[in-house]
Amino acid sequence: MKDIVRDGDPVLRQEAADVQFPLSAEDQQLAKDLMEYLVVSQDPEQCKKYGLRAGVGLAAPQVGVSKKMASVLVPPTEEDGESPFTDVIINPVIISESVQAGALTEGEGCLSVDKDVPGFVPRHDRITLRYYDVNGEKHQLRLKNYPAIVCQHEIDHLHGILFYDHINKDQPFTRDDDMVMID
Numbered sequence: 401m402k403d404i405v406r407d408g409d410p411v412l413r414q415e416a417a418d419v420q421f422p423l424s425a426e427d428q429q430l431a432k433d434l435m436e437y438l439v440v441s442q443d444p445e446q447c448k449k450y451g452l453r454a455g456v457g458l459a460a461p462q463v464g465v466s467k468k469m470a471s472v473l474v475p476p477t478e479e480d481g482e483s484p485f486t487d488v489i490i491n492p493v494i495i496s497e498s499v500q501a502g503a504l505t506e507g508e509g510c511l512s513v514d515k516d517v518p519g520f521v522p523r524h525d526r527i528t529l530r531y532y533d534v535n536g537e538k539h540q541l542r543l544k545n546y547p548a549i550v551c552q553h554e555i556d557h558l559h560g561i562l563f564y565d566h567i568n569k570d571q572p573f574t575r576d577d578d579m580v581m582i583d
């Protein structure tokens with residue numbers, strides 16, 4: 401697994417390149433690596449063993465590869481026990497989004513940002529996401545709340561945007577009345 405690059409590395413501020421299909425062997429391996437990191441990091445034993453920070457998403461630029469590819473592994477919720485969204489999203493585009501904002505009550509962190517940056521990160525509470533999977537199959541689906549937040553965080557990485565860019569500098573915990581607060 402490649403090292404995760406940290407804030408300050410120019411690759412995190414670039415517009416990543418579209419991925420070409422069929423995937424090269426290198427891009428197939430990259431997709432595997434990006435997903436493997438999440439799977440291992442969400443296993444407490446392996447996470448500790450390899451000294452990883454747990455992650456629910458990882459974008460290629462975060463491992464130094466400026467390509468439009470990111471893995472997303474939203475942990476299962478207590479209720480239904482299965483992950484609400486798991487895939488490697490390639491050349492993702494948000495084709496529609498709710499006017500209504502959503503933000504994590506706890507704020508956000510990032511595997512590429514070691515410092516804590518407190519504050520609400522206003523995003524869209526609901527999105528329609530279009531992306532291609534590793535087999536070149538096109539997907540289009542609606543996501544809301546936490547899965548939508550994770551995908552927006554990862555897609556931001558592909559456009560050189562970091563979560564704290566969205567935090568209100570003067571009033572970090574400002575929120576508009578109808579913003580959905582997500583736990």
Ligand SMILES: O=C(O)C[C@@H](Cc1ccccc1)[C@H](O)SCc1ccccc1
Nearest residue numbers: 454455456457508509510511512550553
């Ligand atoms: O740096 C990344 O892209 C991975 C982030 C993704 C993320 C952070 C905040 C909000 C949405 C997505 C890491 O997953 S941050 C660590 C983490 C781990 C488990 C649950 C939530 C956040």
Ligand code: NI
Nearest residue numbers: 509510511512
């Ligand atoms: Ni991040």
